[in-house]
Amino acid sequence: MFIANEKEIKDGLTTDVYFTRTEEILKKRGINNNVVADFTVQGLKYPWGVFVGLPEVIEVLEGKNVNLYALPEGSVFTARDVRGYPVPVMVIEGPYLEFARFETPILGFICEASGIATKAARLRKIAKNKSLLSFGIRRMHPAIAPMIDRSAYIGGCDAVSSLIGAKTIGKPPTGTIPHALIINMGGIVEAVKAFDEIIDPSVPRLALVDTFQDEKFESLLAAQAIGKHLYGVRLDTPGSRRGNIVDIAREVRWELDLRGFNHVKILVSGGLDEETVQKLTESHVVDGFGVGTSISNADTIDFAMDIVEVNGTPIAKRGKYSGRKKVYKRFENGKVIYEVKKEGEIGNGEEALVPVILNGKVVYDNKTPEEIRNFVLEQLAQIEEL
Template identity: 30%
Template sequence: MKTNKYYFNEKILNNEYLADYFIKTKTIIEKNRPDSKITMQFFQRTENAVLSGMDVVIELIKFACKNFEELEILALPEGSIVNPLEPVLRITGKYQDFGFLEGMIDGVLSRMTSVATNSARIIQAAGGKMVLNMNDRADIYFNQAFDGLASYHGGMRNFVSLAAIEFIDDLRVKKPSGTMPHALIQAYNGDLIAALHDFEKTYPQAPLVALVDYNNDCITDALKCCQEFKDRLKFVRVDTAKNLTDKSLQNIKPLKNQELNGVSIELIKKLRISMDEAGFNHVKIIVSSGFDAKKINEFESQNAPVDIYGVGEAITKPVASFTGDSVLLNGQPQAKFGREFKESTRLVRIN
């Protein structure tokens, strides 16, 4: 069995991940035009996209192409900033040696570049504050390793699952850490204090983090936790659903364009003031639930006293879609109208 660090499935070698027309095209060309050489280039249409997935693509070609050494491959490095219509990858060789992988290459680059680009935008919006990648809950589990790597290319360094850091080779990236789920509080019949006591006894080395939105009364519950655990409490986390308004804000009439539902700026400011006035200014605030680059920008522009942002589904939102085009035939221009060969001085020889 052929193996590699990305665990490519043997079904790839049996064409099971290929669209049928790629299989038919490979068969026709191999039978009737076996010596023709094509040049294929790949691009996308998003401004300032963060390229990710190129190393995976090169390994995929090595895995699936029996004549890999005969291919000429030029590519941009991981993490490159790319713009619309700019070639990021160019491959020259016989179609039957690589061209059938067009759709799979598009998919890898589209997914991973989208994740990297979203991650970079989120990190930029956070302005140096910690961002916790909580994408495990937002997508199917077997994407975690590739999404984690792509998110890393976008600048994220904090993750919640071991799978998310499997492909990341960087000692600066620490082992995953997390807080507590609502399920732990529920298991203690809604008794947050009791749940925290047992959390602390079971994991004495882990920072103590109170999830304070279980009763939709964040400030009351945060202050109870502060008073119970004093200096041992390091963080409170607010994860209020966007269809709810915390009890502390329900009698407030919102100003024009002011949001009070969910994890709102007003709620976090009120929470910070309440903890500071009670003498617990050392307790930091983590927020999650519906955060993306836009929402983080809003919080930062209004100086919301957030210390850590937890982000999930916004990380994998598709924003970059790649297309592969055959642009040269035996070294001569031959391409679909509007998809002609584009020169690039940035491409680096890979093979």
């Protein structure tokens, strides 16, 4: 399989070749400067993002003669501070050859995971208190399924569908009856009855209701088949059928309620994005969403690493800001606000960057995925802007 294992990543084999050539030149010239490097993003598609990927960065840098400072995992951040200066999300310092070849994988860790967590967090705010499930691993390489589901959960999803993703976050996996079972069983009634008879009672009975017939009629068949045992119905692939998914959901809700199945919840999945979730949330007839590709294939956040000091002297390439910095964070008027200050200056708010690795030793307390998710939700509650 075309995947790199953990040893290959830690050995620096997933780097770009120009870093190994840089190492070769510096070693032969006897140069190993002590440098400070910032990790920043030039711009975000949205007003804020969610920083994720720090535990994997720690895995690569632990034991190396470096110091690492970073935003805590799950921090909501902005690309620019209140005055327009780039906000460092991580700072690394130490002999350059200690971490030169790890720039590429470190960026890979935080760019993709932060993008996924940010998309999940935006959907979390849009969906309000409705269920939000991560269904997107089938659209991405299976080797990164744990990272996808962990990032989605931290960003605000309530549950994930993959076995390994669920194990990673310490929660049971969530899913429904698939089309494959319904087709193999010969229909929705046979499928839900078999599911109800065979699968552990602790698993919610959530039926997929668009295999052979209209969503309304399959919903009624499923409800009539197992009655009170039916937790909910899932309307899938709305874009593949004629009609408005909001109207379809309203119709299903009406018919279920009319026949006394008020307890049956309605979930929607299949090609959902922020706009669709917004409309369905505002309809007040949908109880939750299964979101796939728009989370798992979320835009990456283009972090970059730039040297800003060499042997105690501030220096940076053009377009970047040299020197050590202090970063402060606060919430104000429904926004998250950062201030980037020169060393020695004091900003408004709490210091945002915390020690993670000091002289190669990890001093950061890694939280559980649930604790990090709660941290994200606490921050989202203080933000009004999308």
